[in-house]
Amino acid sequence: MSSVHSAVFFKRQEEEKIRLSRMDSNMAISNQDVAGVAKYWMEDIVVISGEGGQYCGKAKLLKTWKEMFNKKSPLFERLPSVIEIGDSGILAWETGTWNYKDAPYRGNYSAMWRKIDGLWLTQSELFVSMD
Numbered sequence: 208m209s210s211v212h213s214a215v216f217f218k219r220q221e222e223e224k225i226r227l228s229r230m231d232s233n234m235a236i237s238n239q240d241v242a243g244v245a246k247y248w249m250e251d252i253v254v255i256s257g258e259g260g261q262y263c264g265k266a267k268l269l270k271t272w273k274e275m276f277n278k279k280s281p282l283f284e285r286l287p288s289v290i291e292i293g294d295s296g297i298l299a300w301e302t303g304t305w306n307y308k309d310a311p312y313r314g315n316y317s318a319m320w321r322k323i324d325g326l327w328l329t330q331s332e333l334f335v336s337m338d
Contacts, residue, residue, distance in 0.1 A: 218292040225290050225299055225320055225327050233284040237308070239276040245269055249321060249328045257305075257314050257336030281310035285318075297322050305334060312338050 228247050235243025245265060254262040262268050287303040299320040306313040314337040319330045 217296065221292045221296065221299065221322070221327070222290045225301060226287060228327055229285060229287055229301070236282055236284065239282075241269060241272045241276060244272060247327075247329050249323070249330045252329055253331040255333045257312070257334040281307040281312065283307045283312075285316055299327065312336060314338070 232244050232247050235241075245268070248265050248268065250265050251263070252265055252268060254268060256262070262271055283305050285303060285305045287301050289303070290299060290301045292299045299322075301318040301320060303316060304313065305316050314335050316332060316334045318332045320327045321330045322328075
């Protein structure tokens with residue numbers, strides 16, 4: 208296999224790992240499993256919510272998600288349309304749409320992933336509400 212084919216194969220494998228992580232994360236949201244969602248977050252994760260709220264750090268985000276699940280707020284899912292692995296194999300960009308499964312809200316999102324010790328973790332996410 209040539210080095211070009213090898214690089215393409217590697218990137219496809221890494222993309223599939225992120226897609227599977229996103230599917231697992233969506234399932235954890237459906238199950239209201241905060242730990243299941245959080246296992247894909249870096250400690251210093253930064254999230255901008257669909258309406259512009261800012262959340263910095265895994266500890267703060269864990270608290271926010273626990274409160275959200277306790278209130279029985281709408282459940283959402285992220286549906287990636289593009290996942291691109293950087294040439295270094297360490298960073299990745301994901302973009303797609305999000306929607307609530309039980310409420311009429313939707314939008315677009317992007318996420319930055321970082322590979323640490325062989326695992327892909329979310330470093331940041333930006334959500335934009337389109338409603």
